[in-house]
Structure formats: structure tokens, C-alpha cells
Amino acid sequence: MTEPAIHVTSEIGPLKTVILKRPQAEIENITPDTMEQLLFDDIPYLPIAQAEHDDFAQVLRDHGTKVLYMNELAAQALTDPQIKAAFLRQMLQESGFNKGIVYEQLYDYLLNLSEQAMVDKLIAGVRKKELNMEKLTLRDLAEDRANPFLINPMPNSYFTRDPAAAIGDGLSINHMTFAARQRESLFMQYIIQYNPRFKGQNVPVWRDRNHQSHIEGGDELVLSDHVLAIGLSQRTTASAIEDIAGNLFKNSAYDTVLAISIPHNHAMMHLDTVFTMINYDQFTVHPAILNDNAQLDIYILTPGVNGTINISYRNDLKNVLKEVLHQSSIDLLPTGGGDAVVAPREQWNDGSNTLAIAPGEVVTYDRNYVSNELLRQHGIIVHEVRSSELSRGRGGPRCMSMPIVRDDL
Ligand SMILES: NC(=[NH2+])NCCC[C@H](N)C(=O)O
Secondary structure, rough: OOOOEEEOOOOOOOOEEEOOOOOOOHHHOOOOOOOOOOOOOOOHHHHHHHHHHHHHHHHHHOOOOEEEEHHHHHHHHOOOOOHHHHHEEEHHHOOOOOHHHHHHHHHHHHHOHHHHHHHHHHOEEHHHHHHHHOOOOOOHHHHOOOOOEOOOOOHHHHOOOOEEEEEEEEEOOOOOOOHHHHHHHHHHHHHHOOOOOOOOOOEEEEEEEEOOOOOOOOHHOOOOOOOEEEOOOOOOOHHHHHHHHHHHHHHEEEEEOEEEEOOOOOOOOHHOOOEEEEEEEEEEEEHHHOOOOOOOOOOEEOOOOOHHEEEEEEOOOHHHHHHHHOOOOOEEEEEEOOOOHHHHHHHHHOOOOOOOEEEEEEEOOOOOHHHHHHHHHOEEEOOOOOOOOHHHOOOOOOOEEEEEEOOOO
């Protein structure tokens, strides 16, 4: 039986195929001056980051998951010279160049590379000194003088979770929040249209990247074949949630969206940094998202009459999950055991950001040993991966993976 192009009806169904991106030269193009703008808190040491990432990929393969690499899929989508050129023009435009001498030089330089080299170069970034330009524009001479790059690197591309998300048999291809990441979703748009694996498969796009309001995959959790949870967060706006919900209600089996409000800050940028599903009835939760009564704001969206959306308010997470997932009880596992020091420390290093590869079986970072131990005490099988460098980008195993095929439950 051939595998479907996209099929994800839960967060926990046996993981069949996943898209990753191995960290490459883009990581070495982070400097202390650009770190914050690039959404990093430190500069990872690349050889170790790569070894850790290879280790992560191998754990997935060892458990029956096929690993595809985003940059390779992108290169395979660009074998037609016209498509390659169109992609490059759009990428240059989104990088701030659409005409003039620098645009032309960049265009020639990049188009002459192989598809793979061009994709990798765009992700890595292009330095001014690479072009040997005799003439610079006023912008490059004066305004942008301190920046050694013409095209900024995309070091967050190893967090494949965020630019796009698989929901049911379709995708959301995301308009992302910060300039540092907005170009990343263009790769997925071309992959879905032109990569031989997806081309002609009519993969529905529930929401594309041509929007003003933003949404990111770290906020999009597929709880079942008809229920989603979407974080109302620093990265995902209420109007984007309503927009994708409306389209899913009309065109898919999804009939319930839980919009879960979380603090708007860097440590908790996405819902999956504070809440992930690990089994039919078990979830990780960072205690800081709950108030003293273990409550938080949840807005339940369901289809109304004539394409409208009904919204009801709740604040009892456990009961809501019990109801929508038809479970008799729900086990919420606090990050770091809920300890006042361990919980924020381990959450900072993505202790809640688990990737389920089957019900009750997850991949996590080794450094979050208190959270990992708690998961084991609650019967979860935990595969730990090394995390000293990868964690410096503020993302864990769930952020570093984009599942595209899972078995149904
Ligand atoms: N799904 C996630 N939690 N992704 C984490 C992404 C981290 C990345 N540095 C960013 O700020 O965008």
C-alpha cells in the first residue's frame, strides 16, 4: 500500500514519516549582534548540534519512522528550471531584493548553483563579500553597513514544526510572526506544489501563507480526527485561529477547535512549549500556564449555522479534555514535577516539548531528567536524546519535527 501524502489524525498515532532539517551553515552565521533578532539565546556549536540532531533522527528511524529532510525535499521540487527561477525570485523578493544591481548579482550567483546548493545557500545566508561587487547601493553602503549579510541566515529552519503543520489530510502553510522566520514557509509551499512526492496529490491547504494574521505549527496540536487545540500565543492570533477553524469546519472532518490562551513571551512562545499530548489520556503541562485553581482560558470553537462559528468559554482544562476526547480521566504531568525551580528550568530547555512516536512513547531531551523521570513513573516509554547544543535554539523534539504521516489510532 502506498503511503498517503499527508495524514495526521492525532499527536500520538505511530509516527510513520517526518520532515526534519539538519542544522548546517546557518547556525554558524549567528552572531551576538543578531542572536536576539534571530530568536536564539546563544550560538550552538555546530558539530555537536549536528551530532545531536543525527542522534535524534536515528532514534526515530530505529522506531520505524521514515525521515525526510526539508532542504532535500525543497531541492527535489526545483528541478524544473522555470520553477527554480520563480522560487528564487520570490525568495529574493521576500529577502528584500526585487530589482537593481544587487538583485541581479544575487540572482545570477544563486541561479548558477545546483538546486541543492541554492536551497542550502539561501538557508545559510549570503555574505556581501561572496559577491565581489564593484558597486554597492546606498542601502548596502550606508543604511545596512554593519550587516555582513545581504541575505540573512535562517537558523530556525531546524524547527520544522512551525512553518507548516499537517492536519488530517491537509496542511496549514503558515504566515509566521517574526521576519527572522517568515521566509521559511516558502519552502513548504514549493514542496507541496512541486516535489514529486506531493505533486498532483491535491493536498488541501487549510490556510496558506498569504495572510496578515499569523499562526505557527508549534501552536497547532492535533488531538484527534476531529479535535484540534491551537495556542492563542505570542505567535498565533485569534483571527488566524478563527480563519483556519472556519475552513476546517467547512472542508474537513474537524468540528472542534480548543483555542488555549497562554502567556505571550519567548520562553512559552508556542502551546507545544507548555502542553503536549503523550497518550490517549496523558499530557505534559507547564504549571505556569495554570492559575492557582489549575485553570486557564479556553475558547471552544464549533460550527454554527450558515458557516458561522460558535464560541463557548471554559477554564477547566481537565474536564474539557475529558469531554472532547471521551476519556474517563485525564493525567496532567507537570513539567519538572511542578517544583518552583525545576519546572521553569526544565521548561526553558523544552522539558514539556515531547514528540510522541506512539501512544505512551515519546522522544525528549536528556537534560530534563526530572520531567523524564516523572513521565516514566506514569508509565510512559521515554527515549532521551542529547541536547546540549540543540536546546540553545529554544526548541525540543516536537519543534524539531514535522510529522506528515501517522497511523490512525
Ligand atoms: N514549536 C516550537 N516550540 N518551536 C520553537 C521555535 C524556536 C525558535 N527559536 C523560535 O523562536 O521561533
